[in-house]
Amino acid sequence: EPEVTQTPSHQVTQMGQEVILRCVPISNHLYFYWYRQILGQKVEFLVSFYNNEISEKSEIFDDQFSVERPDGSNFTLKIRSTKLEDSAMYFCASSEVGTTSSYNEQFFGPGTRLTVL
Amino acid sequence: GQQVMQIPQYQHVQEGEDFTTYCNSSTTLSNIQWYKQRPGGHPVFLIQLVKSGEVKKQKRLTFQFGEAKKNSSLHITATQTTDVGTYFCAGPLFTFNKFYFGSGTKLNVKP
Numbered sequence: 001e002p003e004v005t006q007t008p009s010h011q012v013t014q015m016g017q018e019v020i021l022r023c024v025p026i027s028n029h030l031y032f033y034w035y036r037q038i039l040g041q042k043v044e045f046l047v048s049f050y051n052n053e054i055s056e057k058s059e060i061f062d063d064q065f066s067v068e069r070p071d072g073s074n075f076t077l078k079i080r081s082t083k084l085e086d087s088a089m090y091f092c093a094s095s096e097v098g099t100t101s102s103y104n105e106q107f108f109g110p111g112t113r114l115t116v117l
Numbered sequence: 118g119q120q121v122m123q124i125p126q127y128q129h130v131q132e133g134e135d136f137t138t139y140c141n142s143s144t145t146l147s148n149i150q151w152y153k154q155r156p157g158g159h160p161v162f163l164i165q166l167v168k169s170g171e172v173k174k175q176k177r178l179t180f181q182f183g184e185a186k187k188n189s190s191l192h193i194t195a196t197q198t199t200d201v202g203t204y205f206c207a208g209p210l211f212t213f214n215k216f217y218f219g220s221g222t223k224l225n226v227k228p
Binding site for chain 2: 033035042043044045048056058091093100102103104105106107108109110111
């Protein structure tokens with residue numbers, strides 16, 4: 001069964017450093033998402049991406065964040081200068097259709113645990 | 118801002134008991150989805166409801182979308198230990214592709 005993959009599974013970084021989290025969405029999916037989940041809390045939407053551009057972004061997704069689809073398979077999230085409060089699990093997800101469609105099943109990857117020291 | 122709240126936050130049940138979680142949005146949702154997240158795992162899609170008043174069943178799980186499309190519920194009949202996890206409702210505002218997750222209900226089932 002196709003699945004979303006993410007690398008690395010765990011990233012430890014120093015405050016102020018840049019990190020890039022990588023995702024490989026399911027191959028025939030057109031919509032891509034990044035979410036974060038601080039330990040024990042709810043899943044928070046960061047950004048959605050379609051047709052090689054950002055569709056929507058949340059208040060959390062400020063200038064420190066950027067996303068890119070550098071080739072036909074990878075989807076990346078970059079945090080330019082990490083802060084302590086960026087420590088969280090970051091999930092990538094993908095779907096065939098958009099969230100307002102009548103059937104929008106989002107497939108989540110296993111996540112990258114980011115620890116900022 | 119947009120809020121999607123769920124109650125209860127935690128629920129501990131004995132295996133075999135029923136369980137219900139309620140989801141309430143501050144604004145109308147175009148559709149609502151439910152996800153399950155096992156401890157240490159990632160969210161897994163369960164179902165999507167689109168129509169006002171819609172009810173869907175999956176084996177022991179019953180999902181309902183409110184008439185005003187601002188609330189939803191998930192009911193599990195005769196819980197099993199495999200039902201353990203956190204259940205999240207989620208949905209978009211009428212804004213395209215901006216997706217809000219509820220606060221989640223953590224279910225623990227004692228054997």
